[in-house]
Amino acid sequence: MSILQAPIFLYSTGPFSPCSCRRSIRATANAPKTQMSPPEALVVAKFYAIMDVVADRVEMHKNIGAQRDNWNHLLLTSINSITLTAATMAGLATTGGTGAPLVALKVSSTLLYLSATAMSVVMNKIQPSQLGEEQRNAARLFKQLYREMQTTMSLYKVTNIDVINEAMEKVLALDKAYPLPLLGAMIEKFPKTVEPTVWWPPKRHRRLERLGEEIDGNGWDGKSEEEMREIVEVLKRKDAAEYLRLSQKALKVNKILAISGPLLTGLAGLGSSFLGTTHGAWAVMLAVIAGVLASVVNTLEHGWQVGMVFEMYRSNAGFFRLMQEIIESNISLREVERRENGELFKIKVALQLGRSLSELKHLAALSSSRNGEEAIEEFASKLF
Template sequence: MSILQAPIFLYSMGPFSSCSCRRSIRATANAPKTQMSPLFIPTIFSRGLAEELEKDHNSVINLNTCKRQSTNPPEALVVAKFYAIMEAVADRVEMHKNIGAQRDNWNHLLLTSINSITLSAAIMAGLAAIGGTGTPLVALKVSSTLLYLAATVILVVMNKIQPSQLGEEQRNAARLFKQLYREMQTTMSLYKLTNIDVINEAMEKVLALDKAYPLPLLGAMIEKFPKTVEPTVWWPPKRQRRLERLGEEIDGNGWDGKLEEEMREIVGVLKRKDVVEYLRLSQKALKVNKILAISGPLLTGLAALGSCFLGTTHGAWAVMLAVIAGALASVVNTLEHGGKVGMVFEMYRSNAGFFRLMQEIIESNISLREERTENYLR
C-alpha cells in the first residue's frame, strides 16, 4: 500500500520536491528509506493532457521554486527552467481558450445588434413616408438617420477586426499550444534533460506561436485583408543540427534511399497541389469577404442619406433608398458575419500553413542525410 501511495505523495509535494534536500518517502510500514534520483522526475506526468488542461486551470502544473544550491546537479536547473516554460504554455492554452470564446460572443452580439438597428431604422423610414407630418415626421426622420449612422460606424469597426476570424485564430492557438505542451511532456518522460538547447528550442516555439497568434488587438492584430495571401507560420525556422537521443549523437535521418525518394515525391505533391489549392481557396474567401465588408457600410451609408431627404420633393426616392438599402445591408451583414467568411479564410490559410510545415520537416530530414553523405565523402 505504501508503494502505491508514493507517486501520489510526490505529486502533492510538487514537481521540484525531488531537487530539495529531502529525497525520501516515509511509509507506514517498517520499510527502509528509498533514495529518489533526479531521473524519477519525468514520472510525475502520468496523467493525460485532457485531465490536466480541461479542469478549470486547477490542473495546470504547480511550479514550486527551489533554492539554488551548490549540491544541486546541473540537470536539475535545466529541468526547473523546462517546467517554468511548461507552466507558461499551459497558461497560454487557458488564455487563448477564454479569449476565443469572448470573440465568438462579439461576433454574435454585434451581428444581432447591427441587424436590429438597421431594421429599426428602415421601419422608421417607412413609417415616416406613410403618414408622418410635422413633428412626427421630423422625429422619425432624425431617429432613422441616427440609427443608420450608428450602424455604419459599428459595422466599419466590426468589418475591420473580423470577430469570427479572431475566434478562429484563438482556437488554432489553443490547439497548437496544447500540442506543444504534449511534446514537452514527452520530452520530459523520454529524455534526460541536461542540454540547454532543449530550453532554447522550447522558447523559440513559444515565441513563434505568440507572434503568429497574438492576444491583444491594438498594435498586434494580424492584418485581416492582406494584399498577398501567405500560409500561416507558427513554427521557428528549422535549424540543421545533430540529433541527441539518450546521450548518443546520431548523424543523418536514418532513412534509406527508397524512402527518401518517396518523401521527395510527397514534397512535390504538397508544393504542386495541397499548398497551392488551399492558397487559392484562401484568396477566393478573402475576395468575397472584401466585397461584403465594403458593401455593408456602403448600403447603411446610402440608407442614412436617403433618410435625410424624407419629406422633401425627392421623398419617394428617398424612402425607397432608405428602406431598400437598409434591408439589403441586413442581408449582407448576415452573409458576412453570420456565415463567418473571415473564419473560413483563416481556416484555409492555416491549412496551407500545416502543409507547408510538413514540407519543411521532410526537406529538413532529407538535407540531414545529404549533409552526412558530404561529410563522409570528405
C-alpha cells in the same frame, strides 16, 4: 543517435486544462529519477517553467477565443436589429403625415443608420469571427507544444540548454503568429498578398540523449528518401497551392462584403435624411431597400463567418508548408543517425495525410511517374 523532430500532430484529443498539466508535472517530478548535477537540474527546472507557461497560454487563448466569438454574435445581432429598425422607421415616416411625427421618425432613422454604419465599419475592420479562429488555432497549437514537451521529458534526458532555447523559440513564434492584443499587434485582416500562416521558428537540428537503444540503420534508405521527396512535391504542387487559391477567393469575397455593408447603410441613412422633401418617394425607397440589403450583406459576411473561413484556409496552407519543412529538414541531413527514425517518421506523415503506409507509397509512386491523370489530380491529404 536520433533526434526528436518537432511533432507534426496538429490536432490533439482528450480533455486538457492547466490543472491536468500541473498534475502531470508533479507526477513526473515525484517519479524516481537518476541523480542529476546542479546544472542539469537547473535545465530541467527551466523546462518545467516553460511547460507551465505553455499551459497558461492554452487557457488564455481559449478564453479570449470564446470572448471574440461572443463579439461576432452580439455585434451581428445588434447591427442587424438597428438597421431593420431604421428601415421600419423610414417606411413609417411616409405614413406619419407631416410635422413633429415625420421629423421624429426621420431623425431617428437617420441616427440609427449612422450608428449602424459606424459599428459595421469597426466590425468589418476587426473581423471577430477571424479573431475567434485565430485564438482557437493558438490554443490547439499551444496544447500540441505542451504534449510535445511532455514527450521530450519522457523519452529523452533534458540536460542541454539548446532544448530550452528551442522551446522558448516555439512559444515566442506562436505568440507572434497569434497575438492577443487588438491594437497595434492585430493580424492584418485584408492583406495585399495571401501567405500561409507561419507559427513555428526556423528548423534547427539538435541532439538529445535517448533513454533506450537505437534502431539499426535508423529506418532510412534511398527509397524512403525518394518517397519523401515525392510527397513534398505533391504537397507543394497540389495541397498548399489549392489552399492558397481558396484563401485568395475567400479574401476577395470578404473584401466585397466588408465594403458593401457600410456603404449600403450609409446610403440608407442618406435616403432617410431626405424623407418628407420633394424627393420623398425615392428617399424612402433608398432608405428601406438599402437598409434591408445591408442586413443581408452583414448576415452573409458575419453569419457565415467568411473571415473565419479565410483564416482556416490560410492555416491549412501553413500546415502543409510545415509538413514540407519537416520532411525536407530530415532528408537534408546526410548523417542518418541525426534524423528522426525513418519508420516512425513515415507513420507520422501518413497519419497526418489521412493515409495508410501503403497508400503513402502509392502516392509517391504516382508522383514519380507523372504520366497518368491520377498522378496529376490526386492531393496528398485525404483529411481536408
